[in-house]
Amino acid sequence: MAVYERSYHGYDGELTGTGNRILVISKFATRELFRSRMFCAFFAICFVPSVSFLIAIYLRYNLEMLTELQIPIDEIFIIDAGFFINFLQYPQASLSFLLALVVGPGMISPDLRDNAMPLYLSRALTKTDYLLGKLLVLVVLLSLITWVPAVLLFFIHAYLGPEGWLVDNLQLPFAFIVTSFAWIFTLSLTALALSAWIKWKQVAQITFFGFFVMSSALGEAVREIFGGWLGSAFSAFDSYAVLISYAANEPVPISMPPSVAIMNMLVLSALATALIFQRIRAKEVA
Amino acid sequence: MTRGNDAIEISGVSKFYGEVLGVNRVDLTVMPGITGLVGPNGSGKSTLMNLIAGLLTPTKGTISILGLTNREPQLLYQHIGYCAQVDSFPPRMTGRQFLINYLRVHGFDKRSAAHLAHEALTRVSLLATADRRIDGYSKGMRQRIKLAQSICHQPRVMVLDEPLNGLDPMARAEIIDLFLELATGGAHILVSSHILHEVDLISDRVVFLSNGYVVAEGDVQGIQGEIKHHPIQIRICSEAAPVIAARVFDLPDVVEARLHDDRRNVFVRTRNADRFFLAFNQMIMDHPWTIEAVSPVDESVEAVYQYLVADEPVSQ
């Protein structure tokens, strides 16, 4: 017979490592996200272009179906580097932008709104750990709709397509991965910075949208009026487009030197990171 | 019972917010001096304070504050100072400006306002930081400026909700002295607080609220005496505790004498305090006991609170 009394117990069990703590932040943030059915639907839709392009590649190499439909293959379906670039640039750049818009601005503000930062930072967590945890969510989600499908499509085409095409075009997957990451980091860090500084998710989202779209529109307008590439130096979209093409050894749509494009993204990322660290403090210095 | 213009009379007052109860059928007369107001969160304390400050109108019943009601706001608010629990200050103002503004609104001319503001700031010890912006004030300073606002126009009635919140121990003592000083001057000071021993220390009378009802009011010893169904408990500390326990149990009204584990303390319950003490004092004369301490365990705000208001043990 025994009587169990409730009293305070210390904890002597095993502890997870630091890396794990970062993943905990990501895990909980992701769980929150996928609780919303709207988001699940949106995320599913983001895969539609990938699937469409996959079908296109498949069809290209399955002539029987096409000949039945009497479509002139070689003219329409030219699958070369440009094909993939188009893929990344048009549907996926916009979709990744939208995904960052939906996910990013709500990641940090809930922690700041009710003063939860001291609870994070009083534990064996640094501000860097915190940022990495949140960033990881965005990086993974955005990767799934940028370079991951692009690289997969590349290899599928290499498998289905002509001999030797793979070797000739090996620079493409690397190009996709590197430039996509640059794009992902720029978008994610900017979204997180806005989340850290703007309390209301919708306002942060509008600001995010405005910032990128305005800079893009402005860039185009400047280019129209003054010629040259200067206007595009401030537009992240244009920088991305330039970088992909350059990295893929393809003709560049805007005659902006790639170094400028890289600077654009780097500066934006650095600025955003600095802004984030400014805000995620446990206590304000009086 | 009318007492002219010296009291706050609350007759048959109920306040409902839709179907939600604030206070129900309250009858109180608040005299000059310090009156403590205690009760758990949600017991109607804030409602009662707002009613007395004239900020709410009762759903039923009447409140008369020094002969006035809130149908004559200009006359009434001159006499009332209110210190709320929440902070809300206009931005970018200094402490002094804030008070002067407040006084001007009350109809004082520039010179009087400056003078009164200065006096209030001195009383709450905020002179040094009076010309800094309230935005930059610490919690303790904010509390003091709120207090200053509630006393600067020299009202006769002060309604103070948790006035010592956020103050360090020295400031608490200072402000308590301020209250005692104002009370001696004839003001009605109503203080609501959760810190029961402080309420015990400063109040002449205490009002106990629970679930919207006044469950007791008066001075604590008097209330205790009236709670007939609870025998009063007394602690006696002495080396001779075991012997005392046995002897004391022989006294007629003693219902319980319990020896504590440490064998130095006896807890005695008796139905008649007066008779017990007289008899006990005599016993001390007749025996060679050294008494270290005697304390009535019940005659405190905490004890009465526990009997009347709460179900759980309240620390003493």
Place this chain on the structure above:
Amino acid sequence: MEADGAGAGLADATTPPPGVRNDQPPPADGADLATDARSQPVIELQNLSVTLGGHPVLKSLTTRVTGRCIGLLGPNGAGKTTLLNTLLGFYPSTTGSAKVLGRDIRERAVRQQIGYMPENDSFIAGMSGVNFVRYMGELSGLPPEQALERAHEVFFYVGLGEARYRNVEAYSLGMKQLVKLAQAIIHGPRLLFLDEPTNGLDPPARTRMLQLIREIRDSGEARVIISSHLLRDVEECCEEVLILRHGEIATYCNLAEQRRSIEKFLLLQVVGAPATDAGADPVDAFVAGLRDRGCEVGMQNRRRLRAVLPPTMEVRNVYELATALNVQIRGLDHKRDSLEDIFLRAMEGDHRPGDGS
């Protein structure tokens, strides 16, 4: 009202019952004194200085703090909060060093052993109570299953069992305080920092909070540091106090040792028979009688007296006089230094070297 020391189902005969002030701090309940490690310092400061925004806030603090439960006191602006924040790693130290539980505060791992209950509201809206605390537990390194188990356990322990599935933003003030405590203890830290733990709590909630703190202290599993303006709360839980003033240590002392009982200084509560029209009020006669015999008597009000007895008088003599005059002595106590006295002395600059400073 049970006052025999058995509260909340824990058989803890060594905790003094409410209303009894022992002079000795109660020994740890069931904990082996050797592993209780009262000699191991909780906090060690070595010339710790912290400058914020250009102002020096903490000035070269040096001390060794031991003890199970320590009160951190000081007037506003003395540096209490800054010290707390520095030990938690929120502010960097300008010079000097600090160790907590034997490890330098700059090591990240030391915060593994720390639990912190902030003064202000601190939560994440949109999460249920148990989910929030579980999250905090996992962030502290608990494996997920353990975190979930302990989250539920801790909710019941603090008394919030029924509300654990509700969202935190819907909790009342008292409940939010308890949740803050819950997230501070879920990972079983060896050191707890509690900042104004009874802030805004009504009396029953305050009692509960203090009881929890005492239980945690007595379990021997964690040391507790409480920062508060409410000296009574600190007196009820803490054995030692560290008092700061103007960024320096004014006092560090053990309460029991400091509370000298002053033999001849009595606090009396008296009730006289009602005064008759002709005669004097018996209480007045009593006071006069005491004064005649050489006592200094002060009247706080009609019922509370303070009397300093001359060497020739004993407590018995006071009773003699009272009996003769038909005055009941309802309360008798020897004046002791309360924490308030110690605090006020510290503020006046009466520096006392305590143990270890």
